[in-house]
Amino acid sequence: MLRVAIAGASGYTGFELLRILCAHPSVRVSIITSRQQKGQRIDEFYPALKRHCDLVFEDTDPEKLAASSDLVFTALPHQASMDIIPGLLDRGVRVVDLSADYRLRDPEVYGKWYSAHKTPELLKEAVYGLPELYREKIRTARLVANPGCYPTSVILATAPVLWHRLIDPGTIIADSKSGVSGAGRGMALGVHFCEVNEGFKAYKVAEHRHTPEIEQELSVLAGRTVTVNFTPHLVPMSRGILSTVYSNLKPGVGTAEVVEAFENYYKDELFVRLSGPDYLPVSLQVRGSNYCDLGWRVDERTRRLIVISVIDNLTRGASGQAVCNMNIMLGLPEDTGLKDAPWQP
């Protein structure tokens, strides 16, 4: 049994990590931390975990984390992650970071969308943890930057057609819709039940921080600089992201080429499922799983491609993908601990 730690375990992604890891056959959670919840038992904080985990929240101390674990999941706010990760790496512990701190390769881009980066030298080493794109690099990485929830849904929806050069990279528009758990467990008027219920809305239009992350990876796939419009919306539901991604098809490209691109690109992937021609995926069908389900339509009238992508924002969009990355880093089968069917309804 390998020992893993969770730094910042009190939020929804922390809970989801614990839920998955408690049932994982090859690792054991040795320590969980939370500044605010320090000293409290996790199963008092989350009564759902009674009989599954009786750990007590501790301080987020790199030395202690390193001493008691072989791999650390950091589920801290951005800026806080980069404060402890160097200390962990120095002590020989591998890290899967769920914050945004090591996702952007260019420190200037990070500085522009977030704030000044404190450890830019680590950006070169960090591997973007989207297994379908970077599986080989993840295997040996010391530091994996787990992708954002929205970027996961948008990049997986676009990679095949961009890679196969079927669309015009300058025309990509990603209209994304997320459940409320993506906003975290912290309190704000925006997550008050009565404001969310019957209150669908867009937010951070043209300024959401997941934009440069999407653009970075789409640029790699396209082999040129790609700029996108990304618009997040808040849906009155707890879990799930659905992204509707629009782009202009290149001349001569039709449904057949699109189907072939998706089938080819995701041929052996365990966690991507493609819809047939008569169906489009619904957010509900992936709940609690690590799947990204994809469907598409070619609109011959406008010569545009519309791709529909659904994930569970807490599982594939955060903790499930983090465990998948851990599995790859540890040489385990990728779906270890992630084999259960989605929850319905």
Place this chain on the structure above:
Amino acid sequence: MLRVAIAGASGYTGFELLRILCAHPSVRVSIITSRQQKGQRIDEFYPALKRHCDLVFEDTDPEKLAASSDLVFTALPHQASMDIIPGLLDRGVRVVDLSADYRLRDPEVYGKWYSAHKTPELLKEAVYGLPELYREKIRTARLVANPGCYPTSVILATAPVLWHRLIDPGTIIADSKSGVSGAGRGMALGVHFCEVNEGFKAYKVAEHRHTPEIEQELSVLAGRTVTVNFTPHLVPMSRGILSTVYSNLKPGVGTAEVVEAFENYYKDELFVRLSGPDYLPVSLQVRGSNYCDLGWRVDERTRRLIVISVIDNLTRGASGQAVCNMNIMLGLPEDTGLKDAPWQP
């Protein structure tokens, strides 16, 4: 007191018409019809209406409708509307039709997206009932085709910038999200609570029948043929539509020009409210009202305009707009019976 009738009053739009008309100071509902509910009292069918309306559903008979009313709202399925409207007009009764039967001016387009039109000669006469665009024609119309819910939200979001020639008409993408009441009160697995809850989805992608309606009106505004991508989605909420409309800005156009276009276009409109620069409208804020609230962002990085438009699909998207059209036809102030503030929360 003028007498008005509602043909097809058993659905959600029928109820919403009754709710508004029962409190309307200048008209009286004289007769309601429903094939399926015939013989039942409306306040037994909808206990909410007890003490507000005690009418009994009758058969949908044009002769009887004409005899007992000065104006008829037809809230029937498409195809059924065109079966009774000619008989109503022949008997001198004016009609506000909430179906899709008289919205498209070109019978061939109707035939392609719906089925063969039975009374194409009336299409020339019918007026598209979007008051902001056709107020003068509505005033004297015998037959007003009340707009679809999605088209109302998309056309109002686009009209100012298209009219002022600020965007490229070939680049319009309307990504729309609707509450479940838009699907009507009929039963189907798709409206089962457990399938909708946590089950956000897109539907009829690239093939929804509101597409030609949107294109028809945007083409008039642009002075050229406009083709759009329109993608409807189903939100786990009862009421409300939010449309996110994307388009490419023409060179040199910035936020100032966009603001001016919206302010100018909707200068004296009672039922359009514009957001300031720091806020984007939420579906909740118009619930139960006839407002369309609009906000926008210019993305200088991509040179695209994103407009956010919210309406209540049952009020502005159907029954409220129908009453507004009736007010105009009868020479009443446009907001008669429509003055109440939206409901929160």
Place this chain on the structure above:
Amino acid sequence: MLRVAIAGASGYTGFELLRILCAHPSVRVSIITSRQQKGQRIDEFYPALKRHCDLVFEDTDPEKLAASSDLVFTALPHQASMDIIPGLLDRGVRVVDLSADYRLRDPEVYGKWYSAHKTPELLKEAVYGLPELYREKIRTARLVANPGCYPTSVILATAPVLWHRLIDPGTIIADSKSGVSGAGRGMALGVHFCEVNEGFKAYKVAEHRHTPEIEQELSVLAGRTVTVNFTPHLVPMSRGILSTVYSNLKPGVGTAEVVEAFENYYKDELFVRLSGPDYLPVSLQVRGSNYCDLGWRVDERTRRLIVISVIDNLTRGASGQAVCNMNIMLGLPEDTGLKDAPWQP
């Protein structure tokens, strides 16, 4: 036009008061106050109110309130109400208080369930503002204590059978369920969308502060001391209360006597609607209205009566009832400004 003020207008009951009063034909809102929102325009705080109210939140100053209004609604937290109400009364202004401060006649009971009362001398004068029970006293009252939401639903469900001596007063159990707006607009983990959604719960079991209020009024009706079990629950919905009230029937009492008691007791009431034998009321059917809808079943097997009572917690449970009380105090028809049908769906 009489001038009314709202002290503490930033919460959901404040908004609901404004929504109703803005459309009220006989009064004008002259001033609104809020410590936290001071200086902000209400229609920026609640964009829904744009074009309906452009007042600016002011400080809660009794002198200013008295100078600019004939009647004040105090929608402040308990304890805060009793700080300003004496000053208002002294200046000749009448008050409808939506807090709990003047509902309990016995200062010791108040002290036990809340904290020490600062103006016990006013408790004798204050009238409990449930119009069905205290209409005549409300007419001339200087200070009306607007009932709590739960007590309104429970007392109206029990009054007829208690008054007509059909049940054993020692056996009353009120199991109540409320939408989330009853918890107010303030932030707490308990109103986070993801905690409420799929998270039905009971709270403050056997210790909720509405218990003594219910007991006080049921004791008056029964002519003896009544003790009840009252259990509140939180429902994942925004508005509405449904109370299920159990009691043991006295020997010989059957459905006929129960029906007669309800019909007799509420004979001329505008805002109580009774269900027929084949139907039980649903929270949805009163939304946005001042109705209390009632239904019941006699269980001959257990000799118990079960009464189902539904209200909108923000309207009949707070602001609608407050306006009704104002109407009575001002000699206006009771339903002035409260005539609209409930909202569906």
Place this chain on the structure above:
Amino acid sequence: MLRVAIAGASGYTGFELLRILCAHPSVRVSIITSRQQKGQRIDEFYPALKRHCDLVFEDTDPEKLAASSDLVFTALPHQASMDIIPGLLDRGVRVVDLSADYRLRDPEVYGKWYSAHKTPELLKEAVYGLPELYREKIRTARLVANPGCYPTSVILATAPVLWHRLIDPGTIIADSKSGVSGAGRGMALGVHFCEVNEGFKAYKVAEHRHTPEIEQELSVLAGRTVTVNFTPHLVPMSRGILSTVYSNLKPGVGTAEVVEAFENYYKDELFVRLSGPDYLPVSLQVRGSNYCDLGWRVDERTRRLIVISVIDNLTRGASGQAVCNMNIMLGLPEDTGLKDAPWQP
């Protein structure tokens, strides 16, 4: 690997059985049946199951079921279960029946609440599948009658205090609230999203068929005939039941005795969790699990006990409990395939 079959697999309980059994280490689902879905692949019917199950729905034929399985789960409507179960037992197959057909031991009671029983001779043999009460009998049973969802929540909430003679058995009132999945996947106006949302309601008051099932088991526990009031309500959520159970405490009984009774009765139970004195369970905390979580309050003012009981209606209330029964029948550890933590949020 033992082979198990699911007769009637197209509903929510069928799906939940499949979800659990697909991940079960000791059995393999060999055949699924559905009259309506016959010929369709389950993963086309439920896209969530893609890569987890590719079985095709077959006809519900006892001979075929018996030939291809060692144990059959019958998830058919009542009346339909008793049509095939005798044929299964005759062929030596053991059965866990999720319908109500074999839960009531007295055919006259069945006849009164349902309709005439066709195989009353089997009622003596059938074991009521609540493991906490009948574990030993389940072990060797040929036919296990899986309990109803509401009875599971009510019986587990009451058994300890009834068994320990702490309450008056004549005073039990169970006020239960269920998510919508309990109504099944079939269509009806009552499960339409817009009718459920904001529409909390009671239904089948004093006449729900789970009443005799509750009374039968409580009578066994009390050693005398027990009659109860059971009132089901519909909550706008997908999963979960919370029951609030009231009863009068016997003289001298206080919190200490109640705590001891619960701790003693459920001492070694894997699937019952007791709350401490400062917390009451919420439906969310057991979602997707086989747990029944219990909490209680003694109200000294009224001398009543209030027990709060939460389960997931599809897991502990149906399919999870059915798998638990199967485990017991097959001599497997009771929690095989049921070890995962509940889902949050």
